[in-house]
Amino acid sequence: MLVTLSGLHAQPLNSDLQSMIDTEKAFIEMAKTQNRRDAFLYFLSDSAVTQGPQGPVRGKARIQQQLVSDDWLYWEVAYSDIASSGDFGFNTGPWEYRAKKTDEKPVAFGEFNSVWKKQPDGFWRNILDIGISHGAPAGRVEWATTINPLGSSTNQNAPKGKENMVGLLEKDFLESVARDRNAAYRKSISSEVRMMVTGRLPFTGDKKLEEYLNACPVVINTRILGSETARSADMGYVFGTADAVVSSEGKTETKQATFVRIWKKEGSKQWKIVLDILTY
Secondary structure, three states: OOOOOOOOOOOOOOHHHHHHHHHHHHHHHHHHHOOHHHHHHHHEEEEEEEEEOOEEEEOOHHHHOOOOOOOEEEEOOOEEEEOOOOOEEEEEEEEEEEOOOOOOOOOEEEEEEEEEEEOOOOOEEEEEEOOEEEOOOOOOOOOEEOOOOOOOOOOOOOOOOOOOHHHHHHHHHHHHHHHOHHHHHHHHEEEEEEEEEOOOOOEEOOOOHHHHHHOOOEEEEEEEEEEEEOOOOOEEEEEEEEEEEEEEOOEEEEEEEEEEEEEEEOOOOOEEEEEEEEEO
């Protein structure tokens, strides 16, 4: 099933990172050669979090109810990172959709975000898959990963009582956001952060952060629904719901939104946001 990456990097990758990316590539290939529904059913974990019409959904029941079709959802890995335990990481990048596999041009575009966890049998499973939609991108992006060296993939374990530390980090962050959103982000984001909001192309890096945030919807009534931290206690994700106050053409409306954030303990041992998603 696995399709090895080629031409995406000059140096050999950490073997666990390579394995996770190869699994994503196999997922992409199966969606093309077979069909989108069966590909998601095969690669997602039984308790995976995906985006439904009313917010995040756990499990595959909604996907199982979908009919098999001849459409084509294609996505491409643009950025990847992995915890030092080597069994927990994420991929992100652009997607495009065609109503039929034979269609020459896509009719919709966006960014995918998938969190992967290696299972006891050694197989990677997608445990969270939530993206955004936006207009046609300007061009192709090159694959990259963190500039911070990856830790060795040893059998590390999170300190007792710290398995869900990302959830605690998120609570503190949301309290800071309520006081001053721009200041909270400036303090908490990584220099490598990738930020994604429905209708906008991704924002990468920490330059012109305030300009980007001021153009994004105001988010209120945030509610955390779940979180998980890698057993090496240096990476994890959190997701939940919120209300996004969207202003467009002189009109303002409140939309139900889903948020996802990935936190990572960087070289300074400080936890930073490396992926921030708001979709509605």
